[in-house]
Amino acid sequence: MTSTTTRSTGNNIPKRTSLPLLKTAKESGEQAAETLSADLAVFLSDPSLRSALADGSLDLASYSSTINSELATLERECIALHRQAAPDIRILREEMDVCDSILAGLQEMLLGFQADLSGLSGDIRQLQDQSRSLAVQVDNRRDAEEGLRLFLERIVVPPNLAECICRGEVDELFLECVKDLEEKNAYVQLTEEAIDDPASSDPGFVLSSGIPPSQTAAGKEMIEH
Numbered sequence: 153m154t155s156t157t158t159r160s161t162g163n164n165i166p167k168r169t170s171l172p173l174l175k176t177a178k179e180s181g182e183q184a185a186e187t188l189s190a191d192l193a194v195f196l197s198d199p200s201l202r203s204a205l206a207d208g209s210l211d212l213a214s215y216s217s218t219i220n221s222e223l224a225t226l227e228r229e230c231i232a233l234h235r236q237a238a239p240d241i242r243i244l245r246e247e248m249d250v251c252d253s254i255l256a257g258l259q260e261m262l263l264g265f266q267a268d269l270s271g272l273s274g275d276i277r278q279l280q281d282q283s284r285s286l287a288v289q290v291d292n293r294r295d296a297e298e299g300l301r302l303f304l305e306r307i308v309v310p311p312n313l314a315e316c317i318c319r320g321e322v323d324e325l326f327l328e329c330v331k332d333l334e335e336k337n338a339y340v341q342l343t344e345e346a347i348d349d350p351a352s353s354d355p356g357f358v359l360s361s362g363i364p365p366s367q368t369a370a371g372k373e374m375i376e377h
Contacts, residue, residue: 306339307365340365 316329342365 303365303368307336309333309336 313329313332316326317333320326320329
């Protein structure tokens with residue numbers, strides 16, 4: 153039983169492997185036939201060749217020799233044209249090399265411009281930072297100026313107030329000037345403890361930069377006098 157199975161298997165192997173080979177040969181033959189048919193169609197498309205072939209006056213050997221001679225002539229002409237155009241081709245090649253070098257120089261220049269722009273962008277960012285810093289400084293100066301102005305208004309005795317108290321008549325204006333002077337003196341006497349006391353808090357102290365009036369140089373001078 154074993155030997156029979158082996159022979160049967162051996163007989164089947166050539167049949168299976170020969171099918172693709174036969175199919176490939178058949179396809180190749182069909183392709184060759186199609187190519188030959190196409191070539192004949194092109195050959196017969198010429199009316200003079202078709203008529204010469206029909207009346208039997210066409211010598212295929214002579215025609216093939218003529219075709220080969222014409223092909224050789226065309227080949228020589230192509231070679232001659234190529235040799236004739238060789239100087240122009242060489243000049244064109246040199247011009248292309250020059251263009252390549254010019255383009256390379258332009259590329260380097262553009263890369264330099266790009267690097268310069270990168271540096272300028274860094275400078276612009278630095279200027280923007282400086283501008284923001286200056287804007288903050290200006291705002292701080294304005295706040296300090298406003299606080300100083302309000303502080304000076306609270307402690308400075310203007311000339312007209314001093315003139316009214318020292319040389320003016322005792323009337324309602326005199327009383328208002330004295331009251332204003334007392335308020336200035338009371339403001340100068342304010343200490344940190346008095347300011348922290350809610351009962352005696354001064355709303356104007358919020359604008360005095362956080363320093364009690366009695367601790368300022370002007371306040372100390374007025375207290376001494």
